[in-house]
Amino acid sequence: MLAKSSTELVRQQNSALVLSVLRREGRLSHTQISEATGLSSATISAITADLERSAIIEKSEQQAPTGRGRPRVLFSQRRDCGYLITVIISSDSIQYSLVDYAGTLLDRFTETRPEGSREAFVAAISAGLDRTVQRADIGRNQVLLVSLSSKGLVSPSEPVLVWSPMLGSEAVDFRVALGENWGDKVVLNNETLLVAKALQQRQARGAQPGASLAAISLGHSIGLGIARTLPEKDAEISAPNFGHMLHIPGGALCRCGARGCIEAYAGFYAVLRSAFEVRADTVPAKIVPLAEVDKIAALARQGQRMAVLAFRQAGVALGNGISRLLSLYDHMSIFITGPGIRYYDLLQAGVEEGLAQTHVVRLSGMPRLEVVVDEAALVFEGHVGLAFSLIDRDIIALRTPLQAAGE
Amino acid sequence: MLAKSSTELVRQQNSALVLSVLRREGRLSHTQISEATGLSSATISAITADLERSAIIEKSEQQAPTGRGRPRVLFSQRRDCGYLITVIISSDSIQYSLVDYAGTLLDRFTETRPEGSREAFVAAISAGLDRTVQRADIGRNQVLLVSLSSKGLVSPSEPVLVWSPMLGSEAVDFRVALGENWGDKVVLNNETLLVAKALQQRQARGAQPGASLAAISLGHSIGLGIARTLPEKDAEISAPNFGHMLHIPGGALCRCGARGCIEAYAGFYAVLRSAFEVRADTVPAKIVPLAEVDKIAALARQGQRMAVLAFRQAGVALGNGISRLLSLYDHMSIFITGPGIRYYDLLQAGVEEGLAQTHVVRLSGMPRLEVVVDEAALVFEGHVGLAFSLIDRDIIALRTPLQAAGE
DNA sequence: CGCTTTTTTCTCGACAGTCGAGAAAATAGA
DNA sequence: TCTATTTTCTCGACTGTCGAGAAAAAAGCG
Numbered sequence: 010m011l012a013k014s015s016t017e018l019v020r021q022q023n024s025a026l027v028l029s030v031l032r033r034e035g036r037l038s039h040t041q042i043s044e045a046t047g048l049s050s051a052t053i054s055a056i057t058a059d060l061e062r063s064a065i066i067e068k069s070e071q072q073a074p075t076g077r078g079r080p081r082v083l084f085s086q087r088r089d090c091g092y093l094i095t096v097i098i099s100s101d102s103i104q105y106s107l108v109d110y111a112g113t114l115l116d117r118f119t120e121t122r123p124e125g126s127r128e129a130f131v132a133a134i135s136a137g138l139d140r141t142v143q144r145a146d147i148g149r150n151q152v153l154l155v156s157l158s159s160k161g162l163v164s165p166s167e168p169v170l171v172w173s174p175m176l177g178s179e180a181v182d183f184r185v186a187l188g189e190n191w192g193d194k195v196v197l198n199n200e201t202l203l204v205a206k207a208l209q210q211r212q213a214r215g216a217q218p219g220a221s222l223a224a225i226s227l228g229h230s231i232g233l234g235i236a237r238t239l240p241e242k243d244a245e246i247s248a249p250n251f252g253h254m255l256h257i258p259g260g261a262l263c264r265c266g267a268r269g270c271i272e273a274y275a276g277f278y279a280v281l282r283s284a285f286e287v288r289a290d291t292v293p294a295k296i297v298p299l300a301e302v303d304k305i306a307a308l309a310r311q312g313q314r315m316a317v318l319a320f321r322q323a324g325v326a327l328g329n330g331i332s333r334l335l336s337l338y339d340h341m342s343i344f345i346t347g348p349g350i351r352y353y354d355l356l357q358a359g360v361e362e363g364l365a366q367t368h369v370v371r372l373s374g375m376p377r378l379e380v381v382v383d384e385a386a387l388v389f390e391g392h393v394g395l396a397f398s399l400i401d402r403d404i405i406a407l408r409t410p411l412q413a414a415g416e
Numbered sequence: 417m418l419a420k421s422s423t424e425l426v427r428q429q430n431s432a433l434v435l436s437v438l439r440r441e442g443r444l445s446h447t448q449i450s451e452a453t454g455l456s457s458a459t460i461s462a463i464t465a466d467l468e469r470s471a472i473i474e475k476s477e478q479q480a481p482t483g484r485g486r487p488r489v490l491f492s493q494r495r496d497c498g499y500l501i502t503v504i505i506s507s508d509s510i511q512y513s514l515v516d517y518a519g520t521l522l523d524r525f526t527e528t529r530p531e532g533s534r535e536a537f538v539a540a541i542s543a544g545l546d547r548t549v550q551r552a553d554i555g556r557n558q559v560l561l562v563s564l565s566s567k568g569l570v571s572p573s574e575p576v577l578v579w580s581p582m583l584g585s586e587a588v589d590f591r592v593a594l595g596e597n598w599g600d601k602v603v604l605n606n607e608t609l610l611v612a613k614a615l616q617q618r619q620a621r622g623a624q625p626g627a628s629l630a631a632i633s634l635g636h637s638i639g640l641g642i643a644r645t646l647p648e649k650d651a652e653i654s655a656p657n658f659g660h661m662l663h664i665p666g667g668a669l670c671r672c673g674a675r676g677c678i679e680a681y682a683g684f685y686a687v688l689r690s691a692f693e694v695r696a697d698t699v700p701a702k703i704v705p706l707a708e709v710d711k712i713a714a715l716a717r718q719g720q721r722m723a724v725l726a727f728r729q730a731g732v733a734l735g736n737g738i739s740r741l742l743s744l745y746d747h748m749s750i751f752i753t754g755p756g757i758r759y760y761d762l763l764q765a766g767v768e769e770g771l772a773q774t775h776v777v778r779l780s781g782m783p784r785l786e787v788v789v790d791e792a793a794l795v796f797e798g799h800v801g802l803a804f805s806l807i808d809r810d811i812i813a814l815r816t817p818l819q820a821a822g823e
Numbered sequence: 824c825g826c827t828t829t830t831t832t833c834t835c836g837a838c839a840g841t842c843g844a845g846a847a848a849a850t851a852g853a
Numbered sequence: 854t855c856t857a858t859t860t861t862c863t864c865g866a867c868t869g870t871c872g873a874g875a876a877a878a879a880a881g882c883g
Contacts, residue, residue, distance in 0.1 A: 013433055016423060018426070022421040046420055171779065178779060250744075254776075259773065332661075334744060336657045336658065337657075366666065367661075367676075368677055369661075371672075
């Protein structure tokens with residue numbers, strides 16, 4: 010169903026556009042904004058005056074002048090317009106970062122994740138958020154958004170963790186869990202979705218046409234994020250349940266309780282299980298020390314048969330999974346990340362084997378496969394990118410009625 | 417990347433909205449349009465006057481008055497504004513339909529599809545299109561769009577048939593194949609995509625929130641169409657390569673040449689092959705007479721073991737495939753259609769078995785599975801719905817410059 | 824038959840937004 | 854100090870939406 014439009018929406022859209030180029034390029038002058046957006050100079054005047062009056066952007070103190078002529082005045086977001094907190098949840102720790110409205114990191118600290126109950130976990134996050142604002146001495150109401158990320162399955166619309174490696178299907182609704190203090194400004198995304206978002210952002214900055222891409226994170230569990238660039242629209246980002254997609258019907262037992270998931274062949278515990286020839290229906294450990302996997306990798310590199318086979322099997326599971334992904338979406342580039350990339354030399358042959366036989370690959374060729382190292386940086390980049398696009402949209406939509414009364 | 421907006425775009429969007437409401441509801445009065453769109457009466461006046469001047473809509477002769485008060489004047493699309501030709505390509509025949517701009521079917525005829533070469537096939541379609549306009553005695557330039565559909569894999573952006581059951585990977589680019597006469601106004605969609613579109617339309621008319629859905633067509637090959645309803649946007653429709661998604665690595669030979677495709681287990685020829693215990697690497701026939709499959713179904717209903725097993729195996733392949741679909745997209749309703757539904761009693765247990773074990777189903781429950789009978793009607797409905805949304809958008813975008821000069 | 828009531832359509836002025844052109848501002852160099 | 858140059862700002866024209874009320878057209882009523 011189409012929606013109606015109006016002149017006010019035009020202004021909203023164009024204001025959002027101005028903020029987004031300011032976000033992407035840093036501080037820009039009047040004319041630069043005009044060029045970057047395609048809007049006329051007069052319109053930029055009106056919009057920047059508007060945003061300045063609302064205390065969203067400000068004129069920077071002028072730079073060293075670039076030549077003759079009237080010097081440029083540069084606009085940038087006001088740092089104190091508000092703050093963003095990102096929370097990166099992993100199996101053993103929780104990292105909090107405070108970011109100002111201009112996008113610069115102000116503070117960061119990491120706490121160990123409490124073991125066991127969901128309640129303790131939620132309480133820890135609530136306390137961590139309080140600590141973040143205390144350390145920076147800002148008010149809670151100055152925090153515009155709290156952006157959480159975790160591995161596992163996340164509801165696409167609500168901040169609900171539907172399934173996670175540590176808590177299983179014990180779902181967490183962060184909106185209710187974080188209560189009045191934080192619940193109303195919390196968003197949650199899958200970790201690998203953020204990686205995909207960050208990669209897509211980097212690609213877009215490169216001014217290429219920017220094709221669709223998928224990020225796959227290898228670790229104790231297997232994550233997937235997809236960024237699809239649709240014509241004329243913003244990229245669409247999603248994180249489907251790749252790790253627990255069916256690989257082999259009735260196959261190896263997964264820690265999710267089902268059988269034959271990709272993770273039950275390609276997760277770290279799966280590699281251990283098959284390298285040691287443990288029966289495939291053994292209940293797997295939640296966490297496997299990385300050192301254990303390293304040992305098997307060392308054996309594999311020396312040619313030990315079962316170790317080689319374990320990694321190869323993992324690779325084939327991934328390759329088949331990617332092939333199914335390509336069948337159900339369009340063709341896209343695949344970026345591989347996560348701690349597991351240190352074993353990629355052992356996985357690669359399997360991945361390619363798992364891809365090669367299938368119809369989609371025979372038809373459109375092997376996808377571009379690329380290993381990307383700095384997963385942590387990408388996750389944070391994705392957090393910031395996604396969060397500020399939400400914040401900017403909100404701030405503009407809310408500004409109008411409030412400000413109109415004030416003027 | 418966001419796009420800039422302008423007042424002219426506002427008018428375009430609102431004009432498109434008016435046309436789409438008119439398309440959905442039939443003839444409507446001024447006030448009815450205003451209610452349905454949410455636009456003010458004054459705006460409707462301006463837009464309808466505009467569209468009337470451009471000969472896109474017209475005032476109908478007034479109806480029996482509904483009561484006291486000034487009688488309503490009803491607007492509707494002008495039938496003679498232009499025409500749509502839909503072409504439904506199947507393995508043995510090609511059906512042509514001529515539709516006027518108001519959406520009513522004017523003419524329909526079916527020709528047998530020439531066997532063999534791509535050239536003969538393309539020539540037949542070109543001739544069929546010419547025949548369509550000749551029979552109705554209209555000019556070629558009055559045809560606004562030619563909407564083709566076929567089974568197989570279609571490029572999402574271009575009118576290119578990338579892979580089809582009859583021609584294999586011998587691709588057909590209809591834009592160049594139909595040349596100057598038709599090439600510039602041709603679109604091509606997968607047949608089952610159109611079924612999904614039609615189902616989504618029917619759902620939207622029911623005024624429900626309208627969740628995402630997938631249509632699966634069972635026949636010689638297996639088709640899939642997905643209609644995803646995104647918040648605040650138009651539904652997104654796609655037709656991924658479901659039939660040739662990997663089911664069993666290194667499994668049965670598919671007629672596409674790869675191994676282990678879903679179709680190689682669930683297509684008609686696959687059922688025959690396993691019922692007769694032919695080796696799974698036998699090159700399958702392109703077309704299997706439906707009567708042959710009927711015979712096996714009859715045996716299966718009498719309890720003959722291999723026949724039962726053949727259908728069950730097909731069901732499991734479908735169930736596993738659907739499970740993977742649900743893993744890689746959100747949860748959605750599944751509608752099953754196509755000639756194969758007459759065997760659904762034999763498939764159902766396998767489908768449910770193939771779904772039940774997997775993580776996604778354990779987490780969010782069995783999807784809604786529904787059998788839908790009139791595939792042919794749905795395909796045509798989808799053709800018309802999709803084509804007119806394109807036509808209306810085009811007509812509005814093109815109108816402005818031409819008409820502005822005339823006035 | 825003329826007047827009133829009712830319903831719908833049409834018109835007018837107010838307001839919001841974008842754009843192009845040109846005025847105004849501010850600096851470097853002559 | 855004056856001029857060239859570059860950037861920012863301002864003004865009027867244009868397009869669009871909206872609310873209110875005028876105008877139109879039919880039915881009901883005395």
